[in-house]
Amino acid sequence: MPKTQPAASKAAKPNSTRARILAAARSLFNRDGERNVTTNHIAASLNISPGNLYYYFRNKSDILLELYSVHRDRMLAMLSLPPQTPFSIALKAELMAKLAQAMWEDRYIYRDLEHILSASDAIATLHQQTFHAVFAKTLELHTALEQAGLIVATPREQRDLTYNAWIILTNWIGFLRTTAQVDVGDEASQALINRGVYQVLALEKAFMTAEARAQVDAWADRYYTALDELHEPDHAH
Amino acid sequence: MPKTQPAASKAAKPNSTRARILAAARSLFNRDGERNVTTNHIAASLNISPGNLYYYFRNKSDILLELYSVHRDRMLAMLSLPPQTPFSIALKAELMAKLAQAMWEDRYIYRDLEHILSASDAIATLHQQTFHAVFAKTLELHTALEQAGLIVATPREQRDLTYNAWIILTNWIGFLRTTAQVDVGDEASQALINRGVYQVLALEKAFMTAEARAQVDAWADRYYTALDELHEPDHAH
Structure with missing residues (x-):
């Protein structure tokens, strides 16, 4: 079995030690920053021995890889269009809510x-x-918005928009840190994460038809x- | 004199040792990556002793600080509007050319x-x-574009646009590296740096009037x- 894959025999069940390690790591990474959290911190927060933790994960990188994979799968699932559903602003609103929540929960x-x-x-x-x-799925979404008459954008503009959306979203927290020393460790910073999602909406809104904009303005x-x-x-x- | 300021008595004159050190450092940082270049590498590339280099700069951070300051001043100068000049797409084209060149020359x-x-x-x-x-000056530019009738954007939209432009431009090279392992050390990568400037234009174009867009399309x-x-x-x- 390749070492980058989680061992199936140790797969996480709710409340299993493995699942508790992942949940504790994620929580500490979010609060204190990934750089500042060691496997010893994670074990201590669960009142288990480091040896017990190492039975499930070889090292911190293995924990990070599994958490990253779960986040990735969650993002890809939310970006997948329901088959044969025409796109709507209501679907867009639902997607933004899920995106903001996913970014918040794995902000580290x-x-x-x-x-x-x-x-x-x-x-x-x-x-x-x-x-x-993510690029392929986001491009599909922008194409679906165009086909539903909600945005006006050529195929190249849809691609340009998709690149820009990725860059803004993945670098939003870095922007807060480098320009204003903002750390997003505490619960009070959820509004700042949401502003990153708003910035992507601001990007997309410029391509929207007047009707679509009016609907978006109602909840943006x-x-x-x-x-x-x-x-x-x-x-x- | 605060240690973060270059000493006036050692100010760089063209072809002075100080100026040659700065030029060599910039060139090596661009080619090899800032992390991989030491003061010894810089001294060796000029055939001077490390001691000679240390007469001018206490350490690599001092060199970086001065180079960063020069880049900052260059960016701010190019973003400054000529007084009482109404904005035009020709001015915008000139600005984009300067921006692409400045990013290329200090891509490290x-x-x-x-x-x-x-x-x-x-x-x-x-x-x-x-x-x-940079935010204040870029916002002035977006406001001037709006006042010249070239873009249609509310004051809030002008601010949203300004944040997005900064994020895209400052993270463009990081985007190339993290998504495609692109290093921009060699001369062949100038086109990829230019694409980052294009991405900002793509962002702004969405707010442009049909007339402005047509003019931009001619050179974008x-x-x-x-x-x-x-x-x-x-x-x-």
Whole structure:
């Protein structure tokens, strides 16, 4: 069995030790940052021995790889169009809600992406494959929006838009950190994660027809939070 | 004198040793990646002793800080509107050309941004100030485009657009690396840097009036290069 795949015989069942290790790791990564959490921290938070943890996972990279895979599968599932359903703004709203929630629940992946990819060749390779799969599915969504008469965009513009959406979403948390030293460890930062989802909507809205825009405007503000205070020069100097 | 400022008495004159050190460092950073270049490499490439280099710069961070400052000043100068000049698509074309050239000539900054910021508090602080200054100037440009009747965007949309433009441009090279293992060390990669500038144009074009778009379409393709081959699944698997 390739070492990058989780062992089927140790597959996670709810409340199994394996599942509890994954849940604790994710929670600590989100709160403290992936770089600052060791397997010892994870074991200690569960009151288990490091040896017990190592029975399930060889090292931190193995835990990260499995958590990344689960996040990837979740993103791909939400981006999959229901067969033969014409696209609608209601479907778009549902997708944005799921996207914001998924980013929030695995925000450490976006916060520490560069570090995670540089520390694990297996995750770096999987991330490239994830890009291909997410790109293809997001492009399908933009094409479906165009076919439903909700956006006006040529095939090339649909591709340009799809690249930009990926870049904005995957780098949103890095943007908050590098421009305003924002850490997204605490619960209060969920609004800032949502603003990243809003930025993608702002990108797509520019291509929307007046009718589609009016429908989007009715709910887009739930993802909007002002950043002005965050970026006030007084805070940074 | 604060240690983050270059000493005036050692200011760079063309062909001075100080200026040659800066030029050599920039060239090596661009070719080999900032992480892989030491002060010894820089001294060796100039056939000077490390001691001679240390007379001008305390360490690699000091060199990076000065190069970063020069790049920052260059970006801010190009983003400054000529006083009382109404905005035009010709001005926009000129700006895009300067932007693409500046990104190309200091591409190592964008390639290794996370590493550079994490290694130097002085540069991290300066980067935050750079964001504020670039944001203000880019927002002025988007407002001028709107006032000239070239784009249609509300004040909030102008801000959303400005955030997205910064994120796409500063993360473009990271996007190439994380999704396709592209290194931009060699001269052949200039087209890929230009594509990042095109992506910002694609973002702005969605807000343009039909007349402005038609003018932009006449020259935008000089920044376009197809990415399909780069992202062919066969390359990544």
